[in-house]
Structures are given as structure tokens and as C-alpha cells.
Amino acid sequence: MTDGGQKHKSSAAFHFAAGLGSGVTSAFLLQPADLLKTRVQQSPSGSLSIALKTVLAGPSPIRSLWRGTTPSVIRTGAGSALYFGMLNQLRRATSITTTGLDGKSTTKLSNGANLATGAAARALAGFVMSPVTVLKVRYESSLYAYTSLSSAAKDIFKTTGAKGFFAGFGATAIRDAPYAGLYVLFYEQSKITIFGHLNLATPISNFGSGVLAAAAATAVTNPFDAVKTRLQLQPERYRNAVSAARKMIAEEGAMCLFDGLGIRMARKAVSSALAWTVYEELIRRAEERIVV
Secondary structure, X not given: XXXXXXOOOOOXXXXXXXXXXXXXXXXXXXHHHHHHHHHHHOOOOOOHHHHHHHHHHOOOHHHHHOOOHHHHHHHHHHHHHHHHHHHHHHHXXXXXXXXXXXXXXEXXXXXXXXXXXXXXXXXXXXXXXXXXXXXXXXXXXOOOXXXXXXXXHHHHHHHHOHHHHXXXXXXXXXXXXXXXXXXXXXXXXXXHHOHHHHOOOHHHHXXXXXXXXXHHHHHHHHHHHHHHHHHHHOOOOOXXXXXXXXXXXXHHOHHHHHOOHHHHHHHHHHHHHHHHHHHHHHHHHHXXXXXX
16 A cells, blocks of 8 residues: 555554454355355365255245355454454554655555565464354355354364364465465555556555456465365364365365365455455545545
């Protein structure tokens, strides 16, 4: 991000609140895509069309598409709040401020700083939210017939202990840290090199940059997402990320690591773009109000 000399920094608490609002909005609107992605990745024979037909053929299909919304909203809302809050602090600590001949100061981050701060913030937020992530995935899957979040939590603790709430965290961190780092890098570069030259309005450039960044970062990190889902759903079958990946490739072929790529890419493109657009717009309006 760049900040002119006339802008005032919004507080860390506001960055936290803006992240919460953007995360809750995207999580609720896009929960059906998240549920279908989990169903596709849960078994070797999974496909989007079969998963969708199964849900629609069951009782209360609309309600079923939003199954798992509560843990998803908690995870994405709180996770986004933590992520944007920590990202803001890390970026302030690593930014370089220069003063031009006109006396205005400009704050910039290098590509390396964008990559590192995005990865670090996402890894930390992912660790804190790991128990909710496990609950979310279990609740979305058709492999478990949980009737409430409390019953899901009790079952996980009974069968796997406290470590069960962190199942798949290694694969999650390997997926999320590079994804977030690459996303921030691609996002900031797209705003400058593509949409900056087009002179589009800020919300449009933010959303467009978000779509492009999410699509690129998702394609690179999807294998880790596929492994993560298997670890969280069947921890008794897969010991760790490496053994899970080997077993999946040996039994199903390498392409199984890209199960759910299409729907995940579409979901990530919209959710990340929406979350960042809402977040950036809230921050921009807050800073302009401070100046006024």
C-alpha cells in the first residue's frame, strides 16, 4: 500500500474490525462453494457434479448447501480479523517511507516484504484458528453425521484427543503461508502494473487485482489443500502430510492433488477479492474521514 503525506493511519483495532467484517461477509455468501469443495476432496471418486446432485437430492437442499456456515463464519471472520490485524502491524514494521521534493511522504513495501508479511500473518492466524477449521471441515463432510458443533468437538476429543483439533495444520500452513504471501505480492503488483495503467476506480481495481491474485496463488497451492482435507477428515488413515501425499498419489494418481481446483479457484477468487475490496474500502474511508 502507499500512503500520501496527507493520510493518517487508521488504528490497529480498526484494521481488526475491518478484517472481521470482510471475512464474515465472504464466508456467509460463499459457504456453498466451500461445502462442495470439501465433498469433492473427501473421496477418490468425488466430483463436483455428483456432490452437487447428492446435496440437491437430499432433504432441505438449500439449507444443506449452507451446512457448516457457523464454524465457517467464525473461522473466516475471526481468521480474517487476526490476519489483517497482524498483516497491518507487520507491514508497518517492514515498510520504507520516503519524502519527495514536494514534501509528501510515501510508504512502500518491497516484493519480498509483501511476500514475507503475507505468509507470516496467515500462518499465525491459521494456527490460532486450527480447531475451528477442523470442526468446519468435519461438519461440511458427509463422512460424519454431526448434529451440532458441540457433538463434533466431543467426538474429535474422544477419538483423537486435543491434537485432533490441529490435524492437518502442517499441510494448512504449507498451503496458507505461500498462498497468502503470493496473494499479497500478486495483488499489489496487479494494482500497479495492470489496473493502475487503466486508471480504474479504487474498488474496481482492488476487486480485479484480488481475482487475478487469488487465481494464481490457488493454482500453486491446491495440492496442499487436498492433502489438508484428507488429514482433517481421516487422521487415522493418514499420519502426516508427506505420507498422505504419497498414499494419495500411489492409490489415486497425481491428479488427485488437484481435486476441487476449479471450485476452489472460483471460490477463492471471489472470496479473497471480496474480502480485500471490503477491507481496503473500509480503511480508505476511515482514513479520509480522519483527514476531513
